[in-house]
Amino acid sequence: MNCNLPELSSRLFSDVDVVVKAxxxxxxxxMLDKLVEGLGHLGVVTTTNKALGEVMIQSTKHCWPDLRRAIKQMPFEIEFL
Structure with missing residues (x-):
């Protein structure tokens, strides 16, 4: 079996390519985490620095536009970095 790991990795993760810091x-x-979770898994929110209120939002290039619009409509302010 000939397995090219970089090529396989590229195929597996090519769609998971949007990481946004906010x-x-x-x-x-x-609340952001719960609301994003409830949107049918358009993305995943991870806290990166609780003290500073920083999060990382992971999504796919196909889902990010919908998720971004939804986040902008949520009842709080968020600054995309």
């Missing part, structure tokens, strides 16, 4: 109020971070 900053928001600490008190609203959990």
């Amino acid at each position: 900053r928001m109020e600490r008190s609203e971070m959990q």
Whole structure:
């Protein structure tokens, strides 16, 4: 079996290529996570620095536009970095 790991990795992860950093109020971070989770897995939110209110949002290039629009409509302010 001939397995080219870089090529295989590229095929497996080629669609998971949007990582967005953002900053928001600490008190609203959990709400963002819950709301994104409820959107049918358009993306995943990870806290990167709780003290500064920084999160990382992972999505696909196909889902990100819909997720971004949804986040902008959520009842809190978020700054994309």
